[in-house]
Amino acid sequence: MKTIKTFVAALVLTSSFGAFASQTITASGATLDATEAKIAAQAQEMGASYKITSAFNRNQVHMTAELTK
Template identity: 90%
Template sequence: MKNIKTFVAVIALASSFGAFASQTITATGSTLDATEAKIAAQAQDMGASYKITSAFNRNQVHMTAELTK
């Protein structure tokens, strides 16, 4: 019985980590630096690091990043 509880706990933790590993965030701003600062603040609030996956500039900068633990 103890082995089953341990197995269920491991599966639950692995599932929650897997969901977080693919989380993306977005931000908009007037400059690349300002927009990246917003991304960095969001990642810090979530206790994660980030990797910018896209950025484009029309009237404003729009940036997308992937969070990793």
């Protein structure tokens, strides 16, 4: 029984970390700098660092980033 409780506790802890580790955020703006500033603000609010994974510009910039703890 103790083994099952330990396994469940470990599963809960790893799943909550895993959910954060793969979190993605997006932002849109007029320029690359303005859009990255929005990404940086979102990451700071969540207490995380970020890595930009994509950015494209048509009429405005759209950026996606992955958060890391």
